[in-house]
Amino acid sequence: MHFEPSLILALGLLGLISGFLAGLLGIGGGMIMVPFITAILSSQGVDPQLSIKMAIATSMATIVFTSVSSLRAHHKRGAIRWDLVKSLAPGIVLGAGIASIGVFAVLKGSALALVFALFVGFSATQMFLDKKPAPSRSVPGPMGLVGTGSVIGFLSGLVGAGGGFVSVPFMTWCNVPIHAAVATSAALGFPIALANALGFVVSGSGVAHLPPYSLGYIWLPALMVIASCSILTAPLGAAAAHKLPVKRLKRVFASVLYLLATYMLYRAVVSW
Template identity: 70%
Template sequence: MMLEPLLIVELGILGLATGFLAGLLGIGGGMLLVPFLTYILGLQKVGPGLAVKMAIATSMATIMFTSISSVRAHHRRGAVRWDIVRRLAPGIVAGGLVASLGVFALLKGAFLAIFFGLFVSFSATQMFLDKKPAPSRQMPGTAGQLTAGGVIGFLSGLVGAGGGFVSVPFMTWCNVAIHNAVATSAALGFPIALANVVGYAIGGQSVADLPPASFGYIWLPALAVIATCSVLTAPLGARAAHQLPVKQLKRIFASLLFGLAAYMLWKGVAAL
């Protein structure tokens, strides 16, 4: 399927922006991608419910590329807590497969859009209020982190984001420094994306009315353009993340999420 030149430019700009945000905030760019891709797919005559599902799946697929690019930049600065990555990752993979292979296909696109909006609003509120954790609170043990990883992977699979909207607040709540939390979230983006993309590709094989050049729920032309552009700016975002003060970083994160949550709530309600 050949894309119109203007659409290629739009997807390219979206890729540049999401790559930068992936590096800056450790959110994988999904919170920005899902609303915009939902809108773009609607313009391609894809039905509202299917558009939301394809936006979520395509967004998640791009995170495989942006996470690698941004985590390399964070790792060079010694910011990634690999001990946390090792304990959260197994649960993340299991939770992601359950969401993308099973629950995702059963839910209507309108309900997924509303869930996206509500959950992101909650995450943004927690981050914006910037509540201080108890000084004695630490990351839970191995079993606790496996469970937390399962929840992060499952929720990520339902909303098409790299998990930063859950993992960053969770880690800062456990007294992990914000810059370490953002860097570690970027590293977690790859196992989250890989597990969910496998599920979206398999679960969408029998779906009717998919646009040309789709692989399950994944829209390959958009994936190619966005991923190519996003890997260019993810390291720039990672660099900026180490130069911004903690409170400003949290406020940027929260303000972005509020606006996108409102849009997806509107899309979900309109599609009911």
């Protein structure tokens, strides 16, 4: 594997864009990073099945850093529902552990790409239709939030995203305002990313044919470059999120997810 300036430039640009979108949409940047890291690793000669797994794991590891920058920007604006973060976090850690240490290691990369495409496409549709929740609907109780957190953590571990593709629609469905939902999703990105990243290190230990400078399934060069750049633009995205109208924000969210779901569906088919 060769680290030409063009590769470093591509990873840096990916970090800048994903960091901005992480702050803007509360998706942790993973929806952007996974397809592109998959393509970069494949172009470097990594097996297609392995490149998808490493892209998911590396994306998740970068979100550990991006989420801190993004949540600080949202916290300054008082937009984060910390009560929801505290209630969802225990379930998130549980679900993340099951996904990253157990299920992730067993599934083929092409199967993970298919899961990515289906769930992202479904979430995009829910957002794009902009269905109004029942006025009487509210956030569930403590046990309901633990269960929801487990689902968010589990699905995030399978697709390498910060959980915004599940948590944002869930919170808006429960009548949490979109800007608060995006901000809270950004805060949830940290426990999601940390728990899953640790799991990917464990489950990837001893895997054959990993490229140089890998820590489990995590590709360290991409992690360092993307994380360094993404923390610069995440606050800019968070600032933009508070200036855009609600409907436009939902449409932007949905449009980005549709594009990436289509690409990963293609990757799933060609690498099966």
